[in-house]
Amino acid sequence: MKHLTRRHRVSAGTEALALFVGLSNAASRRLVACTQCRYNSTGTSPSGNVTVDGKSYQTDEWHNLSSNITASISRRLHVQKDHPISITRSIIESRFPSPTFKYHNNFFPVVSTQQNFDSLGFPVDHPGRSKTDTYYINQETVLRTHTSAHQADVFRANESEGWLISADVYRRDAIDRSHYPIFHQMEGARMWDRTKAPNGDIAAAVLKDIEALPKHSMKVEDPNPPTHPERNPLQKEHSLTEAEAIAAHLKKSLELVVVEIFSRAKAAAVSANPDFVDERLKVRWIEAYFPFTSPSWELEIFWQGDWLEVLGCGVVKQDIMDKAGQPQQLGWAFGMGLERIAMLLFEIPDIRLFWSKDERFLGQFRGLSENLDNLRRFVPFSKFPSCYKDVAFWLRSSSSSAGGGSRANTQDFHENDVMEIVRDIGGDVVEDVAKVDEFAHPKTGRRSLCYRINYRSLERTLTNEEANGYHEQVRKALVEKLGVELR
Numbered sequence: 001m002k003h004l005t006r007r008h009r010v011s012a013g014t015e016a017l018a019l020f021v022g023l024s025n026a027a028s029r030r031l032v033a034c035t036q037c038r039y040n041s042t043g044t045s046p047s048g049n050v051t052v053d054g055k056s057y058q059t060d061e062w063h064n065l066s067s068n069i070t071a072s073i074s075r076r077l078h079v080q081k082d083h084p085i086s087i088t089r090s091i092i093e094s095r096f097p098s099p100t101f102k103y104h105n106n107f108f109p110v111v112s113t114q115q116n117f118d119s120l121g122f123p124v125d126h127p128g129r130s131k132t133d134t135y136y137i138n139q140e141t142v143l144r145t146h147t148s149a150h151q152a153d154v155f156r157a158n159e160s161e162g163w164l165i166s167a168d169v170y171r172r173d174a175i176d177r178s179h180y181p182i183f184h185q186m187e188g189a190r191m192w193d194r195t196k197a198p199n200g201d202i203a204a205a206v207l208k209d210i211e212a213l214p215k216h217s218m219k220v221e222d223p224n225p226p227t228h229p230e231r232n233p234l235q236k237e238h239s240l241t242e243a244e245a246i247a248a249h250l251k252k253s254l255e256l257v258v259v260e261i262f263s264r265a266k267a268a269a270v271s272a273n274p275d276f277v278d279e280r281l282k283v284r285w286i287e288a289y290f291p292f293t294s295p296s297w298e299l300e301i302f303w304q305g306d307w308l309e310v311l312g313c314g315v316v317k318q319d320i321m322d323k324a325g326q327p328q329q330l331g332w333a334f335g336m337g338l339e340r341i342a343m344l345l346f347e348i349p350d351i352r353l354f355w356s357k358d359e360r361f362l363g364q365f366r367g368l369s370e371n372l373d374n375l376r377r378f379v380p381f382s383k384f385p386s387c388y389k390d391v392a393f394w395l396r397s398s399s400s401s402a403g404g405g406s407r408a409n410t411q412d413f414h415e416n417d418v419m420e421i422v423r424d425i426g427g428d429v430v431e432d433v434a435k436v437d438e439f440a441h442p443k444t445g446r447r448s449l450c451y452r453i454n455y456r457s458l459e460r461t462l463t464n465e466e467a468n469g470y471h472e473q474v475r476k477a478l479v480e481k482l483g484v485e486l487r
């Protein structure tokens with residue numbers, strides 16, 4: 001089952017472009033659905049108030065927002081003129097023209113668990129709902145974890161045949177050059193109405209729309225049948241011809257996005273180096289699972305030796321349309337991470353750069369919104385030295401039995417709590433946090449972990465004293481907030 005985690009654990013040496021998964025998938029998380037997490041980084045009492053971008057909310061014991069997250073909510077990088085995330089959004093929007101597509105770029109980031117999960121058919125025990133993965137304001141209110149949170153509302157409003165939603169999304173996650181707790185997604189959908197298609201023939205209407213799309217010559221691998229009874233089922237409300245036509249329109253539309261991005265990336269590379277020769281672009285469709293589409297797929301791009309997942313998509317579950325009061329409509333939806341695409345497009349090596357206010361970063365994109373044909377690759381400013389510090393600790397044993405032999409219960413530990421503590425203290429000065437050692441005491445079973453933190457600023461050289469200062473605070477907070485015992 002997919003959603004809210006990532007497949008690609010990134011090895012430190014891999015270039016950032018081969019990294020970021022702005023989407024999701026649960027392989028690594030499926031087993032850990034810890035809702036007991038004790039860590040609440042704001043230190044607010046369980047019931048109180050918190051203000052998010054000007055609106056006040058009641059908190060409860062589910063609250064787990066940290067102040068540096070709350071402070072970044074108002075940045076809205078996807079609509080900042082000349083910001084690379086915003087430029088990437090505009091380029092993709094250009095492939096989905098108005099008025100068929102309406103663009104929604106201002107949806108508020110606080111949503112209900114109903115919008116974020118229930119409206120999309122997420123089961124109640126889905127790991128994506130856990131406090132370790134999602135930022136909760138209170139039990140019923142979260143920072144959206146994906147732009148799909150707005151699907152049902154936009155379908156209900158029924159203002160256009162197609163739409164795009166671009167927005168900031170929030171997930172508690174690892175720290176490295178391709179993961180940041182706030183990132184941006186674009187969601188898109190295109191519906192056809194049975195009552196409006198000539199003779200009610202949706203398949204014919206869709207095929208006609210496919211004819212109108214431009215042609216491309218990119219090589220695409222698509223080895224699977226459009227539907228498969230077990231792996232990728234046709235919905236009972238759809239005929240096979242309808243689902244096939246919708247799938248073909250969906251895939252073609254998204255392939256054209258890839259062609260658009262890569263031809264612009266190539267032009268940017270050639271302008272930096274006229275002798276630039278690119279690898280032949282390869283993309284492939286693989287079968288996927290999402291609770292809100294069937295059949296479903298992911299698109300992967302072969303880039304610098306790796307297959308990268310860039311988006312998820314599928315035929316919208318009819319149940320969502322029924323509940324949105326539009327049972328006569330059917331069509332497709334997709335979701336993609338904008339950072340990943342922007343990193344490919346501009347060759348931006350570290351996701352923290354998007355948050356930089358440094359002129360050496362922002363200045364490189366100035367004026368591009370008005371002249372998208374003039375894209376240039378990002379030229380890194382000097383790389384400052386790394387400062388690695390390790391912290392090793394025993395996990396708290398929640399078993400209080402004095403008699404020997406009882407095994408430590410470390411169920412309520414989740415790595416994301418360590419990440420959040422480090423993030424709270426070091427902010428963007430932390431480049432990467434990696435677990436470098438783990439073992440269980442042979443007699444007590446108590447678990448010991450060691451994390452290596454790389455303190456490196458993107459903007460200046462850190463002194464060893466500064467790094468030590470951060471590290472000392474991290475060590476203290478681990479003890480205070482997670483109850484670990486330092487080794």
Ligand code: DAH
Nearest residue numbers: 024146312313314333334335
């Ligand atoms: N919301 C999904 C995620 O964040 C991405 C996605 C997949 C969106 C398939 C869609 C879709 O609209 O059809 O992982």
